[in-house]
Amino acid sequence: MISESEIRRLRRFNRVVTSELGAMDQSFLGRGRPLGLARVLQAIGQGKEELRDLRSYLGLDSGLLSRHLRVLEAEKLVVAAPSQTQDARQKRVTLTDAGHREFDAYEALSDQHAQELLGRSRKRKELLAAIDLISATFGSRQPRIRRAAPTEPDVTYAMGEYTSELSDRFGRSFAVPEMSEAERQDFLPPRGVFLLAVQDNMAIASGGLRPIDQYCAEVKRVWVNPAWRGQGVSRDMMRSLEDEARELGYASVRLDTSRHLQEAVSLYHALGYREIARYNDNPDADHFFEKML
Amino acid sequence: MISESEIRRLRRFNRVVTSELGAMDQSFLGRGRPLGLARVLQAIGQGKEELRDLRSYLGLDSGLLSRHLRVLEAEKLVVAAPSQTQDARQKRVTLTDAGHREFDAYEALSDQHAQELLGRSRKRKELLAAIDLISATFGSRQPRIRRAAPTEPDVTYAMGEYTSELSDRFGRSFAVPEMSEAERQDFLPPRGVFLLAVQDNMAIASGGLRPIDQYCAEVKRVWVNPAWRGQGVSRDMMRSLEDEARELGYASVRLDTSRHLQEAVSLYHALGYREIARYNDNPDADHFFEKML
DNA sequence: ATAGTTATCTGACTTATGTCAGGTAACTAT
DNA sequence: ATAGTTACCTGACATAAGTCAGATAACTAT
Structure with a gap:
């Protein structure tokens, strides 16, 4: 079965990765926007434009998402439009030009962080294989x-x-x-x-x-x-x-x-x-x- | 240099791992205590007993830590004592018996999560090697x-x-x-x-x-x-x-x-x-x- | 002894996040 | 046509988390 030491190794991994991801979040805060809003913006930029997709992807309460979108609209980063679907109640949001610029800035921060991490490694090929194996094991299944x-x-x-x-x-x-x-x-x-x-x-x-x-x-x-x-x-x-x-x-x-x-x-x-x-x-x-x- | 696709692989890894760690946090919330408090309790259980250690380890403002400790004291999970050091201003906190039980409960949750993750893998030996490589690359240096x-x-x-x-x-x-x-x-x-x-x-x-x-x-x-x-x-x-x-x-x-x-x-x-x-x-x-x- | 520093605490405040109960308009089933 | 449901919105509220300015007692340097 699964031994004590295997569990400890996974937990060490958790600790290490948590602190890296914390650093990532810190860098996102540098743009003067709370993490929640940044996440919404990133999700939209990645093509999650239907509100229902956004809600389920981010796990947000409909009221909270609504409010976040209102803030982003006020900043003129996104615009709402009727959904592509038949249902006129549904809505979708898309990035404005300014929104795209802001999205790109977050992407650049992520890329920079990723690059910095990869740069730390002496054995990049092995590291990437390790990363892929973990993505494959814990990633979504389909x-x-x-x-x-x-x-x-x-x-x-x-x-x-x-x-x-x-x-x-x-x-x-x-x-x-x-x-x-x-x-x-x-x-x-x-x-x-x-x-x-x-x-x-x-x-x-x-x-x-x-x-x-x-x-x-x-x-x-x-x-x-x-x-x-x-x-x-x-x-x-x-x-x-x-x-x-x-x-x-x-x-x-x-x-x-x-x-x-x-x-x-x-x-x-x-x-x-x-x-x-x-x-x-x-x-x-x-x-x-x-x-x- | 570091290629586009390498960066994307690392970012996929980030995404996948973030959602796993989120699940971990969710399970911690099950004990009816906010994450901040749970973290303090865990840190103390891991031997971070001097307040200065606690503060730097958790990256907390001294006021906030003070308040957290007050809550844990009220729950009779920790007790404060003068520090081991010469300096009578410094304090340390230790777990009470009830605190140890609570700490063990959090440990059990972590172990359970770790076990569940390991159980998902077909190639456990490879997975653990991958996990170690990442711990080695991104972990603390000494x-x-x-x-x-x-x-x-x-x-x-x-x-x-x-x-x-x-x-x-x-x-x-x-x-x-x-x-x-x-x-x-x-x-x-x-x-x-x-x-x-x-x-x-x-x-x-x-x-x-x-x-x-x-x-x-x-x-x-x-x-x-x-x-x-x-x-x-x-x-x-x-x-x-x-x-x-x-x-x-x-x-x-x-x-x-x-x-x-x-x-x-x-x-x-x-x-x-x-x-x-x-x-x-x-x-x-x-x-x-x-x-x- | 004195001035300045440090560790911790407290109170007041802000911001971020989350929850819930309606409300409106658009839908579906019959 | 009608009743019930759904998608999104709004307001009210609660909790979590973080910040900051003193306060106090204990320290250090001179």
């Missing part, structure tokens, strides 16, 4: 899979991690693939698609689909952040890619992979892919799979 | 080295980690050494000593010294929590052990180690130890060192 343009920053991030992992696994350096305009189009409907699994606002997994010919698409660049592995994320990603392929009118998908990525090989077997002969000249691939849709 | 009795829980914890690491390194299972009463005496003055490096109230490194003969002591069980490595902790530990050996009247120290612990071998070289011939029959050792004090 990664959401959505389409993404190959040029999005989140895709760039995912591809960076992907190639860095390939480099580790293969023991030699891979470069992030530079895509031509034509290659990017291959990953966009109607020819293909690029998917990201997003949790707590950040990509934790990716996968792409591009045409081989009229009837067959190829699965490429499937990556899952190591901290989220073992929770069925890659399975969900593969299923979503297959769904997309069907919708785009393909009859089958193919993919290649390598003995250096053993979990991948097992996964494809488990998902009903069958091994086929080499269908391309990728020198790093030694396993080839196909699945009829 | 590990303190102190003597410890071989029977202390912290020593037991350190030895558990030590043997578990040996098992990993050697690729076979080591058991935590059962010590006879005589062996324990070997690690206690005047014959020897056992040291712990403590940070944020927990052991992060250990080392022991026991007699070989009248003139020479042996360094044993040097362990540093992996999260704290690379910061000179082992160096400090070795220096402290040497100081202790000198004080206990030894003229030299010896130690054995293994090629499986390459950092250890380098460290001993760097600290001025010279390799000598095998001086014992430890089958796991293949390097032997000595240093004149």
Whole structure:
């Protein structure tokens, strides 16, 4: 079971992190606005514009939220508008230009704090892996899979991690693939698609689909952040890619992979892919799979 | 430099952890006492008894702390007494029996929360390593080295980690050494000593010294929590052990180690130890060192 | 001995946060 | 059409938290 010392280690972690977060709050107060208002402003800036979302996200009483919004309105940082929904009782608030500036200022403070923390670490890569593992363990439970343009920053991030992992696994350096305009189009409907699994606002997994010919698409660049592995994320990603392929009118998908990525090989077997002969000249691939849709 | 995505990962971590800590606070409120008072009570229970310590630890205004203490006194949870120091103006507060019970109740809540969090993890060992790395990176900077009795829980914890690491390194299972009463005496003055490096109230490194003969002591069980490595902790530990050996009247120290612990071998070289011939029959050792004090 | 400093306490005040009971207008179910 | 419900707002109130200006007694430096 869970030992005394494990509990103490977690509690030490709690103590340490609490004091860091306290420092963060202090820096927010520097803008002369109580924390409650700052939180509301940040939440709105992050797209929580419907009042009901805001209330549930911040856990606020409706009266209190109403009052906070009144203050922010008086400061001309937000404006109220009727909600997008049918219901004319519901409202939404959006940031004014001044509101955006103020929001950006809070974002900059957060970024600065984050940067300062990262700067303290000698072993940044390990630290980030540790941070991700904790985010994965304690974070909200539902990664959401959505389409993404190959040029999005989140895709760039995912591809960076992907190639860095390939480099580790293969023991030699891979470069992030530079895509031509034509290659990017291959990953966009109607020819293909690029998917990201997003949790707590950040990509934790990716996968792409591009045409081989009229009837067959190829699965490429499937990556899952190591901290989220073992929770069925890659399975969900593969299923979503297959769904997309069907919708785009393909009859089958193919993919290649390598003995250096053993979990991948097992996964494809488990998902009903069958091994086929080499269908391309990728020198790093030694396993080839196909699945009829 | 520090990239955009690294900052976002740290901020995601912040978000996730903030909401966990919020849940913790909620559970504290269940005892019908505002957070401020609960914190004071906890701090006193943790040995912050001098008012000045309390103030600086909790960052409280002296007036506010005074009032908080008055409330706790009225509840008969704490009693004030003159400070241990010369200065008759200074005061200290201690928990009454009822105070201890109340403190224990808060401790139980914390433990319960910690346990619940750990229970959520599939990969507990990795999670704890991640937690330690973050504690090491963001925690307070000064590990303190102190003597410890071989029977202390912290020593037991350190030895558990030590043997578990040996098992990993050697690729076979080591058991935590059962010590006879005589062996324990070997690690206690005047014959020897056992040291712990403590940070944020927990052991992060250990080392022991026991007699070989009248003139020479042996360094044993040097362990540093992996999260704290690379910061000179082992160096400090070795220096402290040497100081202790000198004080206990030894003229030299010896130690054995293994090629499986390459950092250890380098460290001993760097600290001025010279390799000598095998001086014992430890089958796991293949390097032997000595240093004149 | 004297002047200045320090540790703690008290009272008065402010601000932040939270709660609750209506109120209005817009909705839903029948 | 009517009764009941819901989303948001307002006013009144309560509690928590923090600030500040003295007051007192005990200290320190000279």
